[in-house]
Amino acid sequence: MTHYATLHTHTESSIHTVLLNRPEKRNALTPQLMEELTQALEAAAAHPQVRVVIIAGAGSSFCAGLDLDHLRAITGASSPREDQADTERIATLFRTLYTLPKPTIAAVNGPAIAGGMGIATLCDFTLSVPEAKFGYTEVRIGFVPAIVSAFLRAQIGDKRCRDLLLTGRLLSAAEAHDLGLVTRIVPEPELLHEARCLAARLLRNSPAALEATKRLLSAYGARHLPQDIEDAIRAGIDARGNADFREGVSAFLEKRDPHWPSLKS
Numbered sequence: 001m002t003h004y005a006t007l008h009t010h011t012e013s014s015i016h017t018v019l020l021n022r023p024e025k026r027n028a029l030t031p032q033l034m035e036e037l038t039q040a041l042e043a044a045a046a047h048p049q050v051r052v053v054i055i056a057g058a059g060s061s062f063c064a065g066l067d068l069d070h071l072r073a074i075t076g077a078s079s080p081r082e083d084q085a086d087t088e089r090i091a092t093l094f095r096t097l098y099t100l101p102k103p104t105i106a107a108v109n110g111p112a113i114a115g116g117m118g119i120a121t122l123c124d125f126t127l128s129v130p131e132a133k134f135g136y137t138e139v140r141i142g143f144v145p146a147i148v149s150a151f152l153r154a155q156i157g158d159k160r161c162r163d164l165l166l167t168g169r170l171l172s173a174a175e176a177h178d179l180g181l182v183t184r185i186v187p188e189p190e191l192l193h194e195a196r197c198l199a200a201r202l203l204r205n206s207p208a209a210l211e212a213t214k215r216l217l218s219a220y221g222a223r224h225l226p227q228d229i230e231d232a233i234r235a236g237i238d239a240r241g242n243a244d245f246r247e248g249v250s251a252f253l254e255k256r257d258p259h260w261p262s263l264k265s
Helices: 031-046 068-074 081-098 116-124 146-156 158-167 173-178 188-203 207-220 225-240 243-254
Strands: 005-014 016-020 050-057 103-108 126-127 133-135
Touching: 005 031, 005 068, 005 173, 016 031, 016 081, 031 188, 050 188, 068 081, 068 243, 081 116, 081 207, 103 116, 103 188, 116 133, 116 146, 126 188, 133 146, 133 173, 146 158, 146 225, 173 225, 207 225
Parallel strands: 016 050, 050 103, 103 126
Antiparallel strands: 005 016
């Protein structure tokens, strides 16, 4: 397998583990991490010895969403072309994870926020420690949770989707489980062990049947998902040029309440 700067990967007994490996930054998403995770998923899908993929986070967090330095960059001098590339990068990662032909398991050891929650909950199975927090917090910094909305509506329905995306609130692992976004809550010492036990259970099933079932499930979403993602990409690009987004990120980085420019118009 390929060496990655932001990931650690390991294959044993047909189980491929991908560890988000930026613990000092709470595994926050940079362009490099998103590209490498997409590459790692594609490589796992193509590798004949890999039959199940586990995604976990190093340190105390699963993934804290976009990296702060990257947030600063996209509210500064980024060009429309860069905004488009960045939005499409996130869309490609989520689409790759959602349509991967092999079963995927997220082992959520801590906070999974914004894009981190997307990675955690787009896996086929999401195991979480009781202390983990989840949330699509984008509106709190003037941003739009665009790409994930295309998937979330299908997962939990329109009304619940509106609740999470419009409030930007954090939810516990227990509430995420009640919504169907977390498969099972597991004590932290047992998390990776339980993920591997689940993977071993999946390995007893027919590889051809698992892949066919996953392709069938992805085909249901393919009837509407491409257009939904295109709409989401446009919304995400538009949001990056919004004055509220620039103010929201500045307020977040400066640890103060935002003063929304849109209230003055």
